[in-house]
Amino acid sequence: xxxxxxxxxxxxxxxxxxxxxxxxxxxxxxxxxxxxxxxxxxxxxxxxxxxxxxxxxxxxxxxxxxxxxxxxxxxxxxxxxxxxxxxxxxxxxxxxxxxxxxxxxxxxxxxxxxxxxxxxxxxxxxxxxxxxxxxxxxxxxxxxxxxxxxxxxxxxxxxxxxxxxxxxxxxxxxxxxxxxxxxxxxxxxxxxxxxxxxxxxxxxxxxxxxxxxxxxxxxxxxxxxxxxxxxxxxxxxxxxxxxxxxxxxxxxxxxxxxxxxxxxxxxxxxxxxxxxxxxxxxxxxxxxxxxxxxxxxxxxxxxxxxxxxxxxxxxxxxxxxxxxxxxxxxxxxxxxxxxxxxxxxxxxxxxxxxxxxxxxxxxxxxxxxxxxxxxxxxxxxxxxxxxxxxxxxxxxxxxxxxxxxxxxxxxxxxxxxxxxxxxxxxxxxxxxxxxxxxxxxxxxxxxxxxxxxxxxxxxxxxxxxxxxxxxxxxxxxxxxxxxxxxxxxxxxxxxxxxxxxxxxxxx
Numbered sequence: 001x002x003x004x005x006x007x008x009x010x011x012x013x014x015x016x017x018x019x020x021x022x023x024x025x026x027x028x029x030x031x032x033x034x035x036x037x038x039x040x041x042x043x044x045x046x047x048x049x050x051x052x053x054x055x056x057x058x059x060x061x062x063x064x065x066x067x068x069x070x071x072x073x074x075x076x077x078x079x080x081x082x083x084x085x086x087x088x089x090x091x092x093x094x095x096x097x098x099x100x101x102x103x104x105x106x107x108x109x110x111x112x113x114x115x116x117x118x119x120x121x122x123x124x125x126x127x128x129x130x131x132x133x134x135x136x137x138x139x140x141x142x143x144x145x146x147x148x149x150x151x152x153x154x155x156x157x158x159x160x161x162x163x164x165x166x167x168x169x170x171x172x173x174x175x176x177x178x179x180x181x182x183x184x185x186x187x188x189x190x191x192x193x194x195x196x197x198x199x200x201x202x203x204x205x206x207x208x209x210x211x212x213x214x215x216x217x218x219x220x221x222x223x224x225x226x227x228x229x230x231x232x233x234x235x236x237x238x239x240x241x242x243x244x245x246x247x248x249x250x251x252x253x254x255x256x257x258x259x260x261x262x263x264x265x266x267x268x269x270x271x272x273x274x275x276x277x278x279x280x281x282x283x284x285x286x287x288x289x290x291x292x293x294x295x296x297x298x299x300x301x302x303x304x305x306x307x308x309x310x311x312x313x314x315x316x317x318x319x320x321x322x323x324x325x326x327x328x329x330x331x332x333x334x335x336x337x338x339x340x341x342x343x344x345x346x347x348x349x350x351x352x353x354x355x356x357x358x359x360x361x362x363x364x365x366x367x368x369x370x371x372x373x374x375x376x377x378x379x380x381x382x383x384x385x386x387x388x389x390x391x392x393x394x395x396x397x398x399x400x401x402x403x404x405x406x407x408x409x410x411x412x413x414x415x416x417x418x419x420x421x422x423x424x425x426x427x428x429x430x431x432x433x434x435x436x437x438x439x440x441x442x443x444x445x446x447x448x449x450x451x452x453x454x455x456x457x458x459x460x461x462x463x464x465x466x467x468x469x470x471x472x473x474x475x476x477x478x479x480x481x482x483x484x485x486x487x488x489x490x491x492x493x494x495x496x497x498x499x500x501x502x503x504x505x506x507x
Contacts, residue, residue: 033098033335033350034168034359037250039259041172044179045325046243046264047271050081051182052318053135054236055272056293056311059279063288066229067220068212068280071273073229078269080445081237083438084402087409087428089261092244094416094423096253099336100244101405106340108411109404112473115342117404118333119469121241124394124401125330126368129323130375131391133157136319139312153376160324161369164331165351165362168249171328178321185314186271189295193278196302204302211284220285231448231455236272238398239322240264242329249332258426327369335364393465395458396449399442400466406439 062070088101097103099118106114137152163170192201199206212218219225243264247257279294283301288294293315299307337343347367350359378387413431416424428435449455 033249033332033361035249035251036167036169037172037246037256039250039256041169041176042243042246042250042256042260043263044176044183045172045246046240046260047179047183047267050237050239050268051179051186051271052236052239052322053132053315054233055275056295056315056318058236059233059276060288060292060294062229062232063276063280063285063294065221065232066225067216067285068218069220069226070229070233070280070285071276072226073233074273074276075269076226077230077234077237078272080234080402080438080441081240082266082269083429083434084405085240085243085261085264086426087435087438088241088244088405089257090424090426090428091405091409091412092247092261093254093258093426094420095412096244096248096257097336098245098248098332099340100248100333101241101401101408102333102336103340104408104412105404108408108415110477111340111342112470112477113404113408114340115337115473115476116466116469117401118337118342120394120397120466121401122330122333122337122368123465124397125326125333126371127375127390127394129326129330129372130379130387132319132323132326133372133376134379136316136323139316139319142312150380153380156320156323157369157373157376160320160327161365163324164327164365164369165360168328168360171324172246174324175321178317178324181317182314182321183271186275189299190271190274190278192302192304193282193298196282196298197278201302207282209281211281215284215286227448228452230445231452234445235395235398237268239325240268241401242325245329245332254423254425261426327365327372330368330372331361331365334367335361338364389461392458392461394462395455396446396462397466399446400462403439403442406435406442410435 059070062073066073088104091104092100095104095107099114102114102118102121105117133153133156134149136156137149140152141147141149160174163174195201196204197207221228243260244257247253247260250256275295279288279298282298283294287297293311296308296311299310304310334343334347338345338347347361347364349361349363351362375387375390378390382388409428410432413424413428413435446459449459
């Protein structure tokens with residue numbers, strides 16, 4: 001292991017070697033990370049990163065409030081996510097960095113923004129990691145009751161920690177196969193659903209469009225139901241951001257992230273909206289309920305044997321995939337923060353194998369998994385008190401992160417067009433109008449959450465956590481500026497004293 005070289009004052013660098021100084025300024029070499037991810041890893045990470053338990057299980061809650069119009073809710077939420085990813089893809093292709101949007105926020109808005117969004121996102125990942133580990137352990141405990149859930153959690157954490165400590169290609173391979181299984185499951189589901197609608201399956205009659213227009217019509221709860229559906233499903237699209245973090249560990253970050261973003265956003269929208277359309281077409285929306293997988297209900301209705309167990313396996317894989325991705329993303333984010341002086345520099349230690357270029361930030365991985373273990377312990381011991389408060393404190397953080405991505409893109413796009421237009425390999429559509437529209441949409445979701453009794457605690461707790469981090473960031477920046485001013489004043493006084501002494505002695 002070796003220490004990263006110090007970064008010169010006024011500049012910071014990324015693991016990919018891209019400087020966070022303005023375009024055209026001299027760059028300095030960064031602490032190298034291993035470039036072990038391939039394009040296939042990044043593509044499948046983009047496709048599978050957001051396909052998780054939120055889709056396979058959580059979709060039932062959205063259907064129960066929006067009815068068949070949940071399709072519209074997913075279109076709206078998916079459009080927001082797609083626009084944010086396009087902005088993030090534009091910045092990451094021009095300035096690839098392991099810190100991704102944290103680095104971009106620092107360049108666009110200042111150190112306070114990079115510090116805030118980086119630590120908030122890290123906190124989000126390590127807290128959600130506990131939910132995923134615990135939920136996967138409950139499924140595994142159902143299969144093997146003799147093994148307690150805490151033992152399964154320990155096993156999962158140890159396995160994925162070891163995989164992330166060994167080499168980045170291990171993370172890539174895990175995610176590639178996990179994502180392949182999830183994508184394959186949805187493709188098979190869509191195929192069976194279409195056959196069921198057409199009546200081409202054995203012992204089935206054509207369903208037609210009856211379930212889309214019956215039981216109160218397509219909008220049984222009006223547009224209010226659509227809005228409630230958006231609030232329920234928008235967070236299911238979180239996770240795509242990891243693609244831009246991982247791109248820095250490919251051989252050609254700018255090209256890799258551009259291709260991954262282009263392919264991921266449209267296909268994910270197709271998988272989500274297509275799944276919902278099949279579900280509400282095959283079965284009446286009134287047959288769905290929160291907490292139960294609508295996929296299981298559909299598969300049961302068309303006679304797929306052991307549908308429940310099949311979906312349990314898919315959800316189990318989805319949870320482990322998310323756990324692995326969150327551990328990876330959190331370690332790279334805190335590494336990037338350390339690289340820019342926003343986290344302890346001891347986290348910059350990177351393992352290096354003889355004959356290889358770059359390595360793995362093992363201390364950053366261990367720091368992230370350590371807090372993940374704490375989160376898991378709190379979830380097991382106090383799920384309805386301490387951990388619930390922690391979970392609420394990150395409930396709306398994703399929206400804050402997305403808003404800062406949009407704000408950063410507004411500033412950086414104009415700067416890049418002026419100083420380095422050739423770096424814009426991937427461009428945001430209809431800039432700046434769609435960026436402003438996205439910001440307005442994110443603000444609208446936050447306002448609607450405040451009016452919803454169930455969602456309001458998440459917004460308030462998340463706002464409190466964000467305000468605390470912002471306070472720390474501004475305090476750090478003020479202290480550093482004061483220190484620099486004091487140093488400059490002391491230097492000036494010393495020069496003046498020396499000048500006066502020279503005058504008195506006649507020198």
